[in-house]
């Protein structure tokens with residue numbers, strides 16, 4: 160891997176039929192980007208290669224999701240330019256099983272027939288916001304709340320895997336009274352130290368609303384930290400402007416008494432193909448204004464469910480100033496069940512990243528428990544709680560497990576994977592294999608159940624990944640010695656180093 164040139168290179172927009180006459184100035188204008196986002200299949204097929212059948216299937220899915228009140232196809236031109244021209248045969252290295260993959264940006268931004276599958280997933284609704292809210296404030300923990308400020312489906316692009324699939328319909332809009340009730344509650348509850356301003360996307364609301372919310376928070380003495388949840392740096396980096404960042408900086412402390420409130424940006428990168436020069440420039444602008452950027456990655460089957468993909472995503476983020484802090488298990492929500500990867504596999508990857516990547520960019524693996532139970536940590540430990548000798552049927556990812564929430568509740572039958580009948584599963588595979596044009600690419604991990612809901616088996620239980628030291632070193636691109644290992648103790652080669660040092664430019668340097 161070339162560490163000097165690690166940015167993913169988008170396609171040149173002038174080589175894409177839909178934008179061949181667009182100027183550089185237009186392309187870099189966020190308003191132009193939003194106005195020219197892809198909203199229908201006629202536009203999409205001028206950007207990526209689709210067969211007649213694929214086109215017809217995407218139309219069918221988009222129409223159906225629109226009938227359900229969603230706004231399911233919305234891709235900024237910039238984000239669309241990250242997709243390979245032929246997303247069904249992307250240029251992904253063989254170390255990441257490239258021939259068995261579709262383009263990761265395609266999976267995240269274009270609805271496929273899989274989004275209409277597996278309708279009875281078992282228990283779902285991990286977010287369950289309505290039952291723990293006052294106005295637009297949602298609370299799960301003692302000292303922090305999420306403050307929803309969405310205005311007219313405020314995300315810059317629609318992510319197909321969105322875990323707020325239910326709430327982000329085409330009319331999402333939080334009115335000012337709900338926001339005022341939330342601000343009242345935050346002021347009332349002196350335990351609230353942190354407020355997560357979120358949307359959809361906190362940076363896609365009007366300047367007036369953003370300024371109002373931040374200024375009101377600046378007046379509340381017990382609020383110490385404001386977090387801004389946004390995917391704009393990923394899907395629309397040109398919208399991260401100095402003007403917007405100055406507004407945030409000034410508003411968040413406009414009426415602060417005492418120490419300044421600290422502002423964090425929370426973003427959402429899922430794949431290293433999202434780490435481009437434009438993304439890095441947006442992050443630099445944020446950092447230059449004195450804000451810290453942290454990231455939540457969702458562990459997504461078909462997108463980033465591979466050791467090297469995760470490793471590259473985390474390390475490249477850190478190289479541009481983003482701290483990965485959570486790897487989140489995908490929720491069980493209707494329409495996104497095919498994105499759920501088994502917890503056991505995620506734990507193995509996290510175990511094998513330890514030591515090979517530094518602790519500051521190895522995120523915590525966690526799951527949000529249904530019904531607003533909060534995050535449950537899934538991190539493997541170095542004393543073996545993976546139980547590698549336990550039969551796969553008895554593992555957390557495959558069947559019900561007992562989990563403990565942060566407030567000492569026990570949930571006995573937590574199940575990470577979605578459910579379907581064998582018939583539903585068989586039909587789903589047939590439809591998706593035909594859509595993709597080959598077998599073995601669509602591999603949902605599903606618990607098959609009979610008519611009474613009794614478990615029969617889990618699909619696609621391949622052998623759990625095994626890693627040797629040498630293989631990890633090679634995958635991560637480290638230089639190795641004759642034993643296949645990178646240097647981890649320079650003292651063992653001190654005499655060799657001494658000889659080289661004497662001849663080097665560092666000797667006698669002042």
Ligand code: SF4
Pocket residue numbers: 314315316317318320321322323327358359360389390427
């Ligand atoms: S930006 Fe976040 S909230 Fe908005 S659609 Fe994407 S995942 Fe969902």
